[in-house]
Amino acid sequence: MRMVDIIAKKRDGSHLSKEEIHFVIDGYTNGQIPDYQMSAFLMTVFFQGMSAQETAKLTMEMVKSGDQIDLSGIEGVKVDKHSTGGVGDTTTLILAPLVAALGIPVAKMSGRGLGHTGGTIDKLEAVRGFHVEIPEEQFIELVNRNKIAVVGQSGNLTPADKKIYSLRDVTATVNSIPLIASSIMSKKIAAGADAIVLDVKVGAGAFMKELDDARELANAMMEIGNQVGRKTLAVISNMEQPLGYAVGNALEIKEAIETLQGKGPADLHELCLVLGSKMVVLGGKAETEDEARSMLEEVIKNGRALQVFKEFLSAQGGDASVVDDVNKLPQAQFQIPVKATESGYVTGIIADEIGVAAMLLGAGRATKESEIDLSVGIVLHKKIGDQVEVGEPIATLYSNTEEVGEVINRISKAYDYSIDKPSPMPLIYTI
Numbered sequence: 001m002r003m004v005d006i007i008a009k010k011r012d013g014s015h016l017s018k019e020e021i022h023f024v025i026d027g028y029t030n031g032q033i034p035d036y037q038m039s040a041f042l043m044t045v046f047f048q049g050m051s052a053q054e055t056a057k058l059t060m061e062m063v064k065s066g067d068q069i070d071l072s073g074i075e076g077v078k079v080d081k082h083s084t085g086g087v088g089d090t091t092t093l094i095l096a097p098l099v100a101a102l103g104i105p106v107a108k109m110s111g112r113g114l115g116h117t118g119g120t121i122d123k124l125e126a127v128r129g130f131h132v133e134i135p136e137e138q139f140i141e142l143v144n145r146n147k148i149a150v151v152g153q154s155g156n157l158t159p160a161d162k163k164i165y166s167l168r169d170v171t172a173t174v175n176s177i178p179l180i181a182s183s184i185m186s187k188k189i190a191a192g193a194d195a196i197v198l199d200v201k202v203g204a205g206a207f208m209k210e211l212d213d214a215r216e217l218a219n220a221m222m223e224i225g226n227q228v229g230r231k232t233l234a235v236i237s238n239m240e241q242p243l244g245y246a247v248g249n250a251l252e253i254k255e256a257i258e259t260l261q262g263k264g265p266a267d268l269h270e271l272c273l274v275l276g277s278k279m280v281v282l283g284g285k286a287e288t289e290d291e292a293r294s295m296l297e298e299v300i301k302n303g304r305a306l307q308v309f310k311e312f313l314s315a316q317g318g319d320a321s322v323v324d325d326v327n328k329l330p331q332a333q334f335q336i337p338v339k340a341t342e343s344g345y346v347t348g349i350i351a352d353e354i355g356v357a358a359m360l361l362g363a364g365r366a367t368k369e370s371e372i373d374l375s376v377g378i379v380l381h382k383k384i385g386d387q388v389e390v391g392e393p394i395a396t397l398y399s400n401t402e403e404v405g406e407v408i409n410r411i412s413k414a415y416d417y418s419i420d421k422p423s424p425m426p427l428i429y430t431i
Contacts, residue, residue: 062186065160071192080193088242093256097309100148104283130318181220203240205351248377330375332398353414
């Protein structure tokens with residue numbers, strides 16, 4: 001078998017066999033196939049696409065390229081949730097204890113962030129003492145005991161995907177549905193979940209800007225999951241503006257706590273109930289989503305979800321008292337208002353610009369080597385549909401410097417206004 005023949009076959013639009021896909025992934029991971037040939041192969045996929053069967057085979061070859069987490073020692077159906085990312089996306093911090101409070105095991109493998117804010121692990125590390133460096137045996141024991149634990153990603157999880165993604169980034173082949181879908185799903189499958197709920201974001205603050213593209217990605221990932229024996233479904237949700245109000249690590253922990261108390265932003269609360277209901281049904285704890293939703297609302301109301309969050313933080317070394325006193329979270333030195341430049345109704349917020357503004361404050365990483373300031377970020381006061389007067393605060397910056405002119409300018413330009421109130425936008429487009 002020769003790589004040049006496989007490139008030519010895919011270039012001409014033919015389907016690749018399981019053996020040919022194995023040859024490509026195994027050879028590239030082991031260094032036998034050079035970057036220039038892999039680059040050519042990725043470009044053929046970019047233009048010719050892949051069938052659902054090919055994409056599933058590609059995904060499983062990437063799974064097999066490294067470690068696979070064995071969660072068979074955990075009792076019950078292990079349900080995972082994956083979001084394709086956005087600005088202020090705090091759902092994992094809420095969903096994990098919320099679903100675990102109903103006895104569904106949440107064995108979460110998470111990473112660090114590269115972009116406007118930290119990843120789930122960075123955010124959790126805003127709680128003093130919290131750590132994810134725990135051996136697999138302890139991880140499984142914690143999930144069996146508390147129904148929830150979070151561990152850092154293994155260094156050898158899907159190494160093929162890491163190599164391929166680095167190459168896609170410099171060969172203009174990132175935006176390919178089969179390659180995106182296999183990249184995401186290979187990590188979810190390697191992490192050992194039995195069922196997966198996908199939150200596919202669409203809009204200005206998402207990777208997918210158009211609904212048709214988000215739908216295509218959602219279908220591709222669902223096909224992969226279901227073909228390889230993982231119950232998989234997808235929710236396509238709105239990311240035209242940041243989710244909730246907080247953008248920043250400690251600020252998002254605070255907002256997650258408020259949401260678990262039943263006092264969180266309406267959009268964040270609703271999305272967590274939608275996603276959580278599906279996790280509960282897949283986990284076998286409810287027959288219908290209406291029943292699941294009622295169960296989730298009850299564990300928020302009676303405080304059980306918040307108690308599970310405390311137990312989770314404490315079990316992994318964190319200071320659980322932050323749940324009762326959020327002032328124990330890292331605090332920024334300055335709170336600086338950003339004021340409206342016009343009167344009227346907010347008709348648009350460029351979510352990406354809010355994310356970049358948070359990163360400029362230090363809430364995220366511009367490069368892998370960047371240091372995150374867990375205390376800084378942005379809290380929005382006005383979102384789409386809200387009325388505002390000129391000079392009224394639309395956001396507050398939490399900063400450790402007063403030199404924030406560029407950040408204020410970015411946020412100001414991210415807001416659009418009109419004298420007419422805009423029509424409400426859907427939070428969920430389709431399921």
